[in-house]
Amino acid sequence: MKNCGDSQIQIRYWDYRDNYRRNREEILALVDKVFSSGRLILGNEVTRFEEEFAAFCGTPFGVGVNSGTDALFLALKTLDIGAGAEVLTVANTAVPTVAAIRAAGAAPVFVDVEEETFLMDVARLEQAITPATRCILPVHLYGQAVDMEPLLQLAAKRGLHVVEDCAQAAGAIYRGKRVGSFGEIGAFSFYPTKVVGAYGDAGMAVTRSPDLHERLRRLRFYGMEGGYYAEEEGFNSRLDEVQAAILQLRLARVDEEVRLRTKLAALYEEGLRGVGDVALPVVRNGNTHQWYLYTIRTGRRDALMQHLAAAGIETRINYPTPIHLMRGYRFLGYGEGRLPVTERLAGEILSLPMYPELPESYGQRVIETIRTFFSTR
Incomplete structure (x- = not known):
């Protein structure tokens, strides 16, 4: 897409x-x-x-x-x-x-995978x-x-x-x-x-x-x-x-860059908590998260993605098709329904802009655009 x-x-x-x-x-x-x-x-x-x-x-x-x-x-x-x-x-x-x-x-x-952590x-x-x-x-x-x-x-x-x-x-x-x-x-x-x-x-x-x-x-x-x-x-x-x-x-410089990633993740967490049906990333106790991606879940993923794109905000799906359902791996013998959590998540996940140099004002604009989507629908 x-x-x-x-x-x-x-x-x-x-x-x-x-x-x-x-x-x-x-x-x-x-x-x-x-x-x-x-x-x-x-x-x-x-x-x-x-x-x-x-x-x-x-x-x-x-x-x-x-x-x-x-x-x-x-x-x-x-x-x-x-x-x-x-x-x-x-x-x-x-x-x-x-x-x-x-x-x-x-x-x-x-x-299969855990629903909250992927x-x-x-x-x-x-x-x-x-x-x-x-x-x-x-x-x-x-x-x-x-x-x-x-x-x-x-x-x-x-x-x-x-x-x-x-x-x-x-x-x-x-x-x-x-x-x-x-x-x-x-x-x-x-x-x-x-x-x-x-x-x-x-x-x-x-x-x-x-x-x-x-x-x-x-x-x-x-x-x-x-x-x-x-x-x-x-x-x-x-x-x-x-x-x-x-x-x-x-x-x-990785420690400083991860600090900036973590700061952006905290901004998203604060700004998107309780918004619509958005499920935010979960960090397991005992883990530190490097925030390579900030991936949310929503049942209205595709419409939200289009709304963000219309506002000039690029997002991605990591990953839209589980490997067992790809044409190139059909020979493995897996059919739809074999990995129900994996398959359900593939239709809900959306990764937001995330890299160390992303200005805080841009992160705030992402939040506001998502909030607007759910407040008007």
């Missing part, structure tokens, strides 16, 4: 250009530093960012890769999860989560386990963590691997620990829209295991450990030096 033409948009859902204008001189200096270094691939900038980001997550090891999709794919390959294996995950996520599972040769098995309903996991189940892949959606304690207990009880999809929640805390530090491997995306965003594609896998770290490094570079000799069949998925340099700058 299109929101409105670019010429009509006055308040964008997301825009990196204010961040670029603010940091332009430093970013260009970093680009020049890399181009002048004599090393463009897997050099000092990648090594430094791997160390810094792993420490940020509370893990000793990080492996920079080409994208968040590759981080998931390589995590599964590192754990030897492939043909004949089932991976438990959710369908209300970006396609890359499932694409990575399929690329590894495994089969996704979907579980997160994996951990209570439904055990009934989805079969003899072929090898891994649980929770998605920390919109900026907060899945309920990891019971998930990890179940995984230990049933002998299952755990790979975390942290693409939307870098830095989010669950009971005192950051996402990515719970499973055997945590996979992150640094796509430009993300909480820690590059100026292009980039990703990372983090782990506490020296052995998994060694294999991740090997698999991202053709299975090689040195020279031109492959120890095993591998792939080409390398974090770019330029992006690694820029990501060091973005990581250094």
